[in-house]
Amino acid sequence: MRVDLHIHTRPKSPCSAIDPSALLEAAARAGLDGICLTEHQNRWSPEEVGELARGKGIRVFQGNEITTSQGDILVFGYDRDLKGVVPVQDLRKEVETAGGLMIAAHPFRGFLLFGITQLQLDVEQGCKRAVFQHVDGLEIHNCKVTDPENDMARRVAERLGLLGVAGSDAHRLDEVGRCVTVFERELRTERELVEDLRARRFTVEVRRS
Ligand SMILES: [Zn+2]
Numbered sequence: 001m002r003v004d005l006h007i008h009t010r011p012k013s014p015c016s017a018i019d020p021s022a023l024l025e026a027a028a029r030a031g032l033d034g035i036c037l038t039e040h041q042n043r044w045s046p047e048e049v050g051e052l053a054r055g056k057g058i059r060v061f062q063g064n065e066i067t068t069s070q071g072d073i074l075v076f077g078y079d080r081d082l083k084g085v086v087p088v089q090d091l092r093k094e095v096e097t098a099g100g101l102m103i104a105a106h107p108f109r110g111f112l113l114f115g116i117t118q119l120q121l122d123v124e125q126g127c128k129r130a131v132f133q134h135v136d137g138l139e140i141h142n143c144k145v146t147d148p149e150n151d152m153a154r155r156v157a158e159r160l161g162l163l164g165v166a167g168s169d170a171h172r173l174d175e176v177g178r179c180v181t182v183f184e185r186e187l188r189t190e191r192e193l194v195e196d197l198r199a200r201r202f203t204v205e206v207r208r209s
């Protein structure tokens with residue numbers, strides 16, 4: 001099952017240009033079987049999700065992108081909506097209690113502005129980022145960051161033994177489905193999504209365009 005785990009729509013994420021009414025057609029065109037809504041600290045109600053998905057043949061999951069003291073973190077299987085900048089340790093406790101999962105979003109975004117090479121940031125140093133002590137995994141493919149930044153994330157995930165997932169971070173329709181997490185089985189609920197991420201029953205895929 002092909003799922004884009006990181007998608008923003010408007011108006012729930014004001015920074016996004018994606019009109020939800022066009023989203024599922026775009027997802028189908030991109031060959032996806034499912035999407036996961038990850039607005040910025042703004043959850044859809046179950047009724048709204050049901051309405052969006054009705055009759056479209058695409059599974060709609062929901063996570064959340066939380067602004068924390070250690071950067072943006074995607075949470076799955078945790079349905080409280082938090083506001084403001086959340087201390088990462090507090091989020092960890094809550095998500096663990098809920099049985100959810102935390103994924104550091106675009107963990108090296110912007111690093112190339114200064115230049116990874118200029119900074120001489122190597123994998124060893126990348127692994128030392130404090131955020132990695134508090135998450136289950138990180139995004140190793142995110143279409144909003146550069147290839148070297150994704151590459152660093154992938155190597156850090158491997159070195160630390162953390163989950164490495166893919167999500168487009170789509171803010172425009174043409175970005176939907178660029179980075180895909182491919183699950184071995186058909187998932188029906190967020191709980192199953194969390195289970196299969198945790199059990200590493202997935203691979204990642206990137207669409208070059
Ligand atoms: Zn983000």
Ligand SMILES: [Zn+2]
Nearest residue numbers: 006008065169
């Ligand atoms: Zn995002």
